[in-house]
Amino acid sequence: MNDSGSPINLVHRYFEQQSELFGEGFFSGKALVKPFLIRDDSEYKVNRRDITVNNSETLDNLYETIKDCTKCALGETRNMFVFGVGNPTADIMFIGEAPGRDEDLKGEPFVGRAGKLLDKMLESIGLNRDIVYIGNILKCRPPQNRDPLPTERDLCEPFLIKQIELIKPKLIVALGRVAAHTLLRTDDTLKSLRESTHNYHGIDFKVTYHPAALLRNQKLKYPAWEDLKDIRDNYL
Ligand code: SF4
Structure with a gap:
């Protein structure tokens, strides 16, 4: 009925x-x-097709295993699956919340204006996309770029955790409040989260601004530079 x-x-x-x-x-x-x-959660149960990632021994294996994922409803609305880019043995991983419009069209994280600024931020401490690894919590774009829902996070996060397990970075950097809140399960202010080193699955975890926030508010560039210097001085 x-x-x-x-x-x-x-x-x-x-x-x-x-x-x-x-x-x-x-x-x-x-x-x-x-x-x-x-x-x-019924829409997710309808779409859910369990995917086991434990046997993936390389990022390429993992990509092949999850690239057609439809565990949550975002798998039905994405244009492109956005896995992540960079060095498979990177010391530093940068993680955002989810692909946006440009990323969904290109299949690559952090492209467009925010991505170009992220490239400049990396360059300022001697890094680039070939040295670090860049990814997102969700691999598919949420409609209207809304924040990830807890259900989507719970379904997609095992893929990120597997990526981390394979890459074995020394440091994870969350880009922006939403990524930090989603992964750390907190609603502390971005300011207070930036002041500490956290732990995510045994890896040092720091928080800084999302490059899109820096584009909106130039005043954040100085504190973001302080965060980058801290990363350079302690992890490079
Ligand atoms: S967002 Fe994650 S869990 Fe949802 S369909 Fe995409 S890859 Fe699968």
């Missing part, structure tokens, strides 16, 4: 639309608030 017009489904659809527009909050008419959020 089709019950898509039932009150529960209508309420669910409402929150789903709010979530797509405003991340985990919704607009009450006066302010963006973060209430309980109804999530129905």
